[in-house]
Amino acid sequence: MKTQNKILLLLMLAVTAFACSETDDKDDQKPVISMSGTEVFPNNCDTLYFGEAFTFRIHFSDNQELGSFSIAMHNNFDHHSHSTEVTECVFGPVKTAVNAFTFIEDYPIPEGDKEYEVNMSVEIPSGEGTTPFDEGDYHFFISLTDKAGWSTQKGLSIKILHR
Amino acid sequence: MRKILVLLSMSVVWCAVSAQNTFVLSGKITDEKNKELPGAAIVVSPGEKGVVSDARGNYRIDGITEGKYQVRVSFIGYREFTDSVQVSSNTTFNCKLKFVPLNLQEVVVTDNYAETRKKEETLNVEVVNDDFLRQNAGGSLMKSLERLPGVSTIDIGSGHSKPVIRGLGFNRVVVVENGVKHEGQQWGADHGLEIDQYSVDNVEVIKGPASLMFGSDAVGGVIDIKQYHLPAEHSINGMVNLVGKTNNNLLGTSVEVAGRKDWFFARLQATVLDYGDYKVPADSVDIYSYRVPLYKNHLRNTAGYERNWHLSFGIVKPRFQSRFFASNISSKSGFFANAHGLEPRNVDTELHDKSKRDILYPFQQVDHFKLVNKSWWKMGKATFNADLGFQRNFRQEKSNYTSHGYMPPVFPDTMSFAADLEREFDKYVYSGTLKASLEQNTQTTYTAGVSSEYQENRIDGRGFIIPAFQQFTLGGFLVAKHSFSEKSLLQFGLRFDYGTIKTEAYYDWFSSPTENGNAYLQRAQDLDRSFSNVSWSAGYSYSPEHWLLKVNVGKSFRMPIAKELAANGVNYHHFSYEVGNPDLSAEVSYQLDGGVEYHSQKLTVGITPFLNYFPNYIYLNPTSEHDRLYGNGNQVYIYQQSEVFRLGGELHAHYQLLKSLQIGVIGEYVYSEQLSGEKKGFTLPFSPPASAIINLKYRKEKFLFFQHAYTSVDYRLTAAQNNIVPPEETTDAYQTVNLGMGGEVKIRQQNLKLSLQVQNLFNTRYFSHTSYYRLINLPESGRNFILNVSIPFSGEIK
Numbered sequence: 029m030k031t032q033n034k035i036l037l038l039l040m041l042a043v044t045a046f047a048c049s050e051t052d053d054k055d056d057q058k059p060v061i062s063m064s065g066t067e068v069f070p071n072n073c074d075t076l077y078f079g080e081a082f083t084f085r086i087h088f089s090d091n092q093e094l095g096s097f098s099i100a101m102h103n104n105f106d107h108h109s110h111s112t113e114v115t116e117c118v119f120g121p122v123k124t125a126v127n128a129f130t131f132i133e134d135y136p137i138p139e140g141d142k143e144y145e146v147n148m149s150v151e152i153p154s155g156e157g158t159t160p161f162d163e164g165d166y167h168f169f170i171s172l173t174d175k176a177g178w179s180t181q182k183g184l185s186i187k188i189l190h191r
Numbered sequence: 192m193r194k195i196l197v198l199l200s201m202s203v204v205w206c207a208v209s210a211q212n213t214f215v216l217s218g219k220i221t222d223e224k225n226k227e228l229p230g231a232a233i234v235v236s237p238g239e240k241g242v243v244s245d246a247r248g249n250y251r252i253d254g255i256t257e258g259k260y261q262v263r264v265s266f267i268g269y270r271e272f273t274d275s276v277q278v279s280s281n282t283t284f285n286c287k288l289k290f291v292p293l294n295l296q297e298v299v300v301t302d303n304y305a306e307t308r309k310k311e312e313t314l315n316v317e318v319v320n321d322d323f324l325r326q327n328a329g330g331s332l333m334k335s336l337e338r339l340p341g342v343s344t345i346d347i348g349s350g351h352s353k354p355v356i357r358g359l360g361f362n363r364v365v366v367v368e369n370g371v372k373h374e375g376q377q378w379g380a381d382h383g384l385e386i387d388q389y390s391v392d393n394v395e396v397i398k399g400p401a402s403l404m405f406g407s408d409a410v411g412g413v414i415d416i417k418q419y420h421l422p423a424e425h426s427i428n429g430m431v432n433l434v435g436k437t438n439n440n441l442l443g444t445s446v447e448v449a450g451r452k453d454w455f456f457a458r459l460q461a462t463v464l465d466y467g468d469y470k471v472p473a474d475s476v477d478i479y480s481y482r483v484p485l486y487k488n489h490l491r492n493t494a495g496y497e498r499n500w501h502l503s504f505g506i507v508k509p510r511f512q513s514r515f516f517a518s519n520i521s522s523k524s525g526f527f528a529n530a531h532g533l534e535p536r537n538v539d540t541e542l543h544d545k546s547k548r549d550i551l552y553p554f555q556q557v558d559h560f561k562l563v564n565k566s567w568w569k570m571g572k573a574t575f576n577a578d579l580g581f582q583r584n585f586r587q588e589k590s591n592y593t594s595h596g597y598m599p600p601v602f603p604d605t606m607s608f609a610a611d612l613e614r615e616f617d618k619y620v621y622s623g624t625l626k627a628s629l630e631q632n633t634q635t636t637y638t639a640g641v642s643s644e645y646q647e648n649r650i651d652g653r654g655f656i657i658p659a660f661q662q663f664t665l666g667g668f669l670v671a672k673h674s675f676s677e678k679s680l681l682q683f684g685l686r687f688d689y690g691t692i693k694t695e696a697y698y699d700w701f702s703s704p705t706e707n708g709n710a711y712l713q714r715a716q717d718l719d720r721s722f723s724n725v726s727w728s729a730g731y732s733y734s735p736e737h738w739l740l741k742v743n744v745g746k747s748f749r750m751p752i753a754k755e756l757a758a759n760g761v762n763y764h765h766f767s768y769e770v771g772n773p774d775l776s777a778e779v780s781y782q783l784d785g786g787v788e789y790h791s792q793k794l795t796v797g798i799t800p801f802l803n804y805f806p807n808y809i810y811l812n813p814t815s816e817h818d819r820l821y822g823n824g825n826q827v828y829i830y831q832q833s834e835v836f837r838l839g840g841e842l843h844a845h846y847q848l849l850k851s852l853q854i855g856v857i858g859e860y861v862y863s864e865q866l867s868g869e870k871k872g873f874t875l876p877f878s879p880p881a882s883a884i885i886n887l888k889y890r891k892e893k894f895l896f897f898q899h900a901y902t903s904v905d906y907r908l909t910a911a912q913n914n915i916v917p918p919e920e921t922t923d924a925y926q927t928v929n930l931g932m933g934g935e936v937k938i939r940q941q942n943l944k945l946s947l948q949v950q951n952l953f954n955t956r957y958f959s960h961t962s963y964y965r966l967i968n969l970p971e972s973g974r975n976f977i978l979n980v981s982i983p984f985s986g987e988i989k
Contacts, residue, residue, distance in 0.1 A: 178813075
């Protein structure tokens, strides 16, 4: 029985110790990508144009501190990717890529920020050398993290066309 | 035969006690033709003292006080014999056993066996047999074992799951089959354990640090699987198993045939399982904000099949045994089509909803071949064991080519691999353990051994996660067991391990735009690491009448795996860019285990608490960074080490309400906290929530035309899991009810064993926190009727 008592005592001590140390304020919330509001661009099913710059506008927030974000654009000519949004977009016909456009970039967010307003100009070239990029259905992917490592993703279906 | 092995070792534990006023009960066990029967089990009750007969069929039980006893003699292949004996002096009791050509499955692992195993192991052990597996059969072996306290699973779909013991899984749990460590792709969450649950007849789950006997990786515990069924001499027997499930329309059969002349036996088994998409109690599932409608509640493309065969043969002599086990487990199963991992996918619903049984992209295919030789021989007081094994694990993941990141939009036709081959892992494993046990005297036994393993791993396919690697381990150990009396056992062991791991350099097959123009990125370096570790364990078990008390303290370790050291690629199934850490040290774990059990005729109550500390737990840490070039814009996850403290335990209680009615409670709880590092204060990934099962079981020897009839109700309660770590989601509490019933029916001379289960009786919609599909909100299986029919047959060989 001594062994048992010792174990129980140890257990109780451990439980007490943990009950007392439950005061940490660890971050338990994901950052938020806010897609509402008229200022947001692009929205699901929007169209961008080759050879032009567009203004990427979006609002990020977190309960404690934001981390960083990235945006990526790649072709969805085979319709493989679905957006993470409710609305369904009208896709063009399935086709094979010849010279599809790819864009990937990661961006820091100033340290300590709980709210961050993105308002930046992103240039879409019209082609590679003399070959124009393929127009059609593209996927626009946003990934946001906070300092604790929580993340949120948004995938939008867009079109990128030649004007 | 396993009974013999166990009882042999048990006889070591039960040593002579030279108290006064006690007598010796001894005698000889023979068959009807007066042939001596070595290895028969003789149990005397009350007191439950047991021994096995020696090579000449003789036995001797010391320390019997005056009184009347029941003597029970059993031996595989013979009818059990029970008689009462009056002991008032040294008594001789001889016994002739009657031969019965029995069926494989009639070899029952009695509760006594489990009890004995518990007593001779200072760690906490759960033992189950094939009856348990049949009555609780889930979609896979691990799913069936999930009912045990402290055991949970990480699941993918309806047919695959991985073991988790007290919250630790993946490479922290060792699975051993017939003495050889099972080596598949343990690190991945999206595939299961390649074991045919229909070929298993005995499973032991060791909860706690077991590196001492099993080397690297046995940090959380061990699932020890044995196929020891042996036909009786001059008999042929077998079993036809039929299984059907309503939820995923599974149809399966497993047929086994075994025969034995004198000392030679052979056994052949084949299993075929075929299942369709599984059903959930939901019309749609939400992947992010996108609502996927489900066609007739079916999760698209979760169908699959299994084709397995097993062949074993060998020599069985009283002092020498050598058995060969060859098997191949082959499976193909689809991934939920509307998401590949976490990535939502567009689906050709017309194509997918045409059939519930077809397996389309994306899917996985696994082949696991295993050849094992297990031998032992006895020379005087010494026993030698050799377990040798070869395994090949071949796994492919296939999906439509998708250009991720900087991959070319159109798959070039000049590649050495096919466009649809996403990942391929090809693993060759050679392993061996040599062991010698010396029974110094009736009280002390020493076991010494060496074990070694060599792995060759190759990779292929368009996606890169881990590099090709070679791994070598070598360990030596010494264990001493000393019993002070038949009730008290002290165990101590020490082990040294050395291991190396070499990873191979890997370059992308496509070019990426670096700052200095386009280049083929190098993902993995040539890496050569070596590790060494001393592990130990000390335990004490004390079992006075009605009680079983245990305490064990041990140190276990785990070598970092190739993925932890050298991963460098995007896991598109998780939107993560996973980066290895070549500087990781071998993970070490210290654990204190306890166990208290009280058992009487009517009541059994036990708790098994543990405290566990890792100075350097290895985990994949989601950082706040993104990476453009190597990570294609995905979040960076890096392997790091942190101090971790864990505590928890299990509780079990059974009470015999009436002669045939038993009520039971099983509960489990684990708390984990990281004490340092970037995730300080957080728990560990895949932490199972607290859970309990309240069970009512009604047993009747004869009910209508059923024999050994039973009905049981499981009320399963699982708490919410709000203690999470990125990138997990909190999971709500849920309750489900499972029913089970069955028995044996005799039609003319033919016995049939029937068992029917209803899982998730009320078709409750719930999420499992440890499911791979949890992050995309896929609910667990809905109501499922499972019918299992076993038809044993037997005959004699002249």
